Structures are given as structure tokens and as C-alpha cells.
Amino acid sequence: MTDAATTETDAVLAANLEFYRAFGTCDYPAMNALWARSAPVQCIHPGWPAIMGREPVMRSWRNLLTSPEPTRVACHDDQAILYEDFALVICEEELSAGNLVATNMFVKEDGRWRMVQHQASPLIGRAQPPRPPQRRRSDRR
Amino acid sequence: MTDAATTETDAVLAANLEFYRAFGTCDYPAMNALWARSAPVQCIHPGWPAIMGREPVMRSWRNLLTSPEPTRVACHDDQAILYEDFALVICEEELSAGNLVATNMFVKEDGRWRMVQHQASPLIGRAQPPRPPQRRRSDRR
Numbered sequence: 001m002t003d004a005a006t007t008e009t010d011a012v013l014a015a016n017l018e019f020y021r022a023f024g025t026c027d028y029p030a031m032n033a034l035w036a037r038s039a040p041v042q043c044i045h046p047g048w049p050a051i052m053g054r055e056p057v058m059r060s061w062r063n064l065l066t067s068p069e070p071t072r073v074a075c076h077d078d079q080a081i082l083y084e085d086f087a088l089v090i091c092e093e094e095l096s097a098g099n100l101v102a103t104n105m106f107v108k109e110d111g112r113w114r115m116v117q118h119q120a121s122p123l124i125g126r127a128q129p130p131r132p133p134q135r136r137r138s139d140r141r
Numbered sequence: 142m143t144d145a146a147t148t149e150t151d152a153v154l155a156a157n158l159e160f161y162r163a164f165g166t167c168d169y170p171a172m173n174a175l176w177a178r179s180a181p182v183q184c185i186h187p188g189w190p191a192i193m194g195r196e197p198v199m200r201s202w203r204n205l206l207t208s209p210e211p212t213r214v215a216c217h218d219d220q221a222i223l224y225e226d227f228a229l230v231i232c233e234e235e236l237s238a239g240n241l242v243a244t245n246m247f248v249k250e251d252g253r254w255r256m257v258q259h260q261a262s263p264l265i266g267r268a269q270p271p272r273p274p275q276r277r278r279s280d281r282r
Contacts, residue, residue, distance in 0.1 A: 042229070042244075044242055044244065046262065046265075050244075081183065083227065083257075086224065088258065090193070092190070101191055107224065117244065119244050121185060121187065121260060121263070122263065123190060124189075
């Protein structure tokens with residue numbers, strides 16, 4: 001991997017961790033800042049139909065992040081996949097309700113990786129493997 | 142929408158319908174032809190962890206399409222979202238086991254939209270709305 005690709009990989013993984021930090025700490029302004037302004041955005045929360053467009057997507061996050069019972073979420077096994085003008089991070093999410101597999105999609109806007117889509121799907125019939133603390137990427141912050 | 146955007150929207154929706162045609166008719170060669178050759182590919186079947194890379198992804202499709210009990214699948218409510226160099230189709234899938242929401246991601250290779258990712262997530266607690274036959278896009282072929 002070239003130095004430039006390493007830097008981009010690090011940058012998109014950092015954006016992904018920022019998503020989980022904002023999610024886990026109920027930081028709506030940070031969540032709002034993370035999502036793209038110009039590019040179309042969509043979100044598929046687990047079990048929900050797709051939410052299309054920035055305003056409804058951010059309304060869903062505002063509702064989730066101001067819920068009286070905030071979601072505890074940890075992200076691990078995050079892998080970045082870089083394409084020419086966009087990037088994906090595929091990772092697993094640990095929530096109290098169960099484990100999910102998520103795809104987070106990013107495009108560059110104003111030189112920053114911004115989120116254009118989040119889709120999280122339940123993992124079925126998967127024993128939760130023991131993981132050493134250093135593999136929990138969201139614990140690094 | 143410009144004529145060029147309409148054409149690209151039609152082209153990516155056609156690629157998406159070809160995916161469901163290949164899936165529903167167990168046409169592995171067509172499924173194999175649809176997935177990107179150069180760009181990285183991933184697949185998240187419902188309930189499964191992510192499968193990374195073309196060879197394991199196509200192996201999973203070969204197994205699914207040669208299963209003794211083929212999957213009956215219909216796609217509806219397909220919406221294309223065009224970005225600069227890639228496109229998404231978000232749609233709902235009707236399977237005998239239940240309804241799913243899927244994101245299918247495409248990039249252009251050799252002038253054709255080819256699939257780079259498929260993720261399908263179960264829809265929970267959603268009554269199946271009545272739909273007129275003409276809205277079932279995969280029935281058009």
C-alpha cells in the first residue's frame with residue numbers, strides 16, 4: 001500500500017470511529033457534522049426501511065441520540081475499502097441488544113471524508129468471540 | 142434530471158434487475174458476469190458476517206444458486222442514487238422467509254455498471270403493504 005493510500009485509509013477509519021464516538025456519546029452536533037452536505041445521504045437502521053435524504057436521516061439520529069436510553073455501541077474489526085472517489089468501512093457493532101454488521105460509506109467533501117450511508121444488519125447465530133481490549137477500535141479514544 | 146442522468150439511472154436500475162433475475166433464476170454465469178472484476182467486492186447476506194473479496198463472494202453465490210431449495214426473490218421499490226463514479230440502488234426484497242431491505246452498489250467497469258457490494262437486512266415488524274403488480278420491478282422481465 002502506498003503512503004497516500006495508507007493516509008486515506010487512516011483518514012476514513014478515523015471518520016468511522018468519529019461516527020461511533022458521536023453515536024456512543026449521544027453527540028448530535030458531531031453526528032450532524034459528519035454526514036455529507038451536498039451528496040445524497042441514506043440510512044438503514046437495523047430492522048427499519050431505508051430513510052432517504054439528509055433531513056429525515058438526521059431527524060432519525062436526533063431521535064436516537066436524545067432517547068432516554070442511549071445506545072451503548074462499540075465498533076470492532078473495522079476494514080476500509082478505498083475506491084476512486086469514495087470509501088467504505090465494514091465493521092461489526094456490539095450493542096447491548098446484539099451484534100450487527102455495518103457498512104458505512106463515505107465521500108470526500110471539502111477535503112474531509114463525510115458519511116453518505118449507514119446500513120446495519122443483525123448477525124444471526126454468531127457466538128460472540130472473545131476479543132482482547134486493544135481490538136476494540138472505538139475504545140482507543 | 143438531465144437526459145444523461147436519466148440514462149444512467151435506467152442503466153443502473155437495469156443492472157440491479159439483472160442481479161435479481163440471476164438470483165431468482167439461479168443463473169450463476171450471469172451473476173458472475175455482473176460483479177466487478179477490478180474493483181474490490183464485498184457481500185453481506187442477511188444474518189451473515191461480511192464476505193470480503195471476489196472469490197469468497199462468488200463462492201457464496203455459487204452455493205446459494207446451486208442450493209436444492211432455490212430462493213424465490215422479488216425486488217420492488219428500487220431507487221437509484223447516482224454519485225460521481227458510483228451508484229447505489231436501495232430496494233426491498235420479498236423472499237418466502239420475509240422481507241429485506243437491500244443496498245446494491247455499482248461502479249462503472251468497461252462502460253458497464255458492475256456490482257461491488259450487496260447488503261441485505263431484515264425488515265422487522267413491517268406489515269407487507271399491498272402492491273399493484275406493476276410495481277414489482279423484477280416481474281417486468
